[in-house]
Amino acid sequence: MSAKRYLMQEITWPEFQERVGQEIIMLPTGSLEQHGPHLPLGVDVIIPTNLALRTAERLGQGIIAPALGYGYKSQPTSGGGPLFPGTTSFDGITLILALRDILRDLARQGARKFLVFNGHYENVAFVTEAAELLIRDHNPDGDIKLVIVSWWDLISDEVRDACFSEIGFPGWDTEHAALVETAMMRVFAPELVRDDLVLDDQAERIPNYQVFPPPADIIPASGVLYKATYGTRERGEMIVDQVVDEIVAIARREFVEGESA
Ligand code: ZN
Ligand code: MN
DSSP: OOOOOOBGGGSOHHHHHHHTTTSOEEEEEOOBOOBTTTBOTTHHHHHHHHHHHHHHHHHTOOEEOOOBOOOBOOOTTTTOOTTSTTOBOBOHHHHHHHHHHHHHHHHHTTOOEEEEEEOOGGGHHHHHHHHHHHHHHSOTTSOOEEEEEEHHHHSOHHHHHHHHTTTOOOOTTTOSSSHHHHHHHHHHOGGGSOGGGOOBOOOSOOOSSOOSSOOGGGSOTTSOOSBGGGOOHHHHHHHHHHHHHHHHHHHIIIIITTOOO
């Protein structure tokens, strides 16, 4: 008797057919984006995919569709922007339509409960639009429900304060390739963190408006927007445990409770 399989790519079509209408369909959305010299380009996919796996294991249900590994364009003050080699992005319209197509085609096959795990700051409005289009245009029986979680929104004030007490919290946009992502990667894929290259950095200035094309002094040359050396495994465990608890609670509240047995 093997353990239950949660990755859609690892189950067969009869298994999918049997489970698709009952279970929560999970979709991680991320980016292919520079994360400093010490973290890999796939951080924004690796983190939400692992959060989805832990959530499914805790719930004992869920089908995790393959992550969308490209996201909306990295911006200078929240991801470093497009000038770093490796950062490869969709135009916004492409991201909206790619997500809408995935959700629509899963709904066509009977999926009714969607939980999107977003791992890339710049994706939020586009994931929201894809959800809006699904519910408005591809929901004939009105029985589809979709929840979007972006993990940074779920971190409690207590955990945030405990992590940032020594250095001050800079805001989630600036927390890129820095304390939290480094700490979470030490939990989910420690072999991918280059220990000898972890550093603290920050932009010379952070404007309170947007400039196109971006001036060089708003982007740290390392691509690390804040203090990565504080991203310890211990902090990572604290963050991951609290965030997974929160997502499990959300999933139970939105999808499980009130369901007829
Ligand atoms: Zn990231
Ligand atoms: Mn990102």
